[in-house]
Amino acid sequence: MPNGTATKMWALPNATLTVPQSLLAHGGADELVEIPCPAYLIEHPKGLVLFDTGCHPAAADDPVGHWGPFAEALQINYPKELLLDRQIQALGYKMDDIKYVIVSHLHLDHTGYLHAFPNAKFLIMENELRYAYWPDTHLRDVFVFKDIVPTRNFDWLELQGDFDVFGDSSLHLLKTPGHTPGESSLYVHLPNRSILLVGDTLHLRMQFDTLAGMPLDTDPAQSSLSIQRIKALRDLHEASVWISHDPEDWVEFPHAPAPIE
């Protein structure tokens, strides 16, 4: 079996949101926590890959105008220097250098820059695009049409299950549904370490103990199974798990401009 590696990865800071811990995980406290919404840029010999795309630049100036009333519950903080295009350019790349965009799911804090890569190939698990267009009524405010509709004619590849992105085991997209129907995680094999980027499969480390999802999950039972899957893969591959929104993880791992190798 081929055993390639990605060359390096950068975690790109983006907006932060401030929300009650109880919105992030069942069993969470009422206290407010400020959470990161990072994107990840991954360098591979066959091309540059972006995992998730942060928040839309319009949400920096007028969150309610762009996101709708749900924005009031999120208390976004989005300094201009953290706009995704500026972060990518600061590393010496152009937006057009990115060949593949992988989207963990289509919630509004992950879809902000989908529109900015008209020439890239997009990878996503099946059912996510359809669900985002017509979500369950009580969850529809978490999806923003304005982010998704401009990508309708982009080159989307919808996957039915796990997918070895470059065929060399370096980047493995994993089906981890429950938070949304097409939620996915990305296993990244780097020269010196392996990292599981879990998107919103978990929001806080405490969920490894509770095995419980969060209040906005579409399918709580699937969420719990996906958390167990991440735990098993973590142990099997001796990988580090990076929970995108967990403030402790953000502090623990290096982020741009420092690469992870």
Ligand SMILES: [Zn+2]
């Ligand atoms: Zn989400």
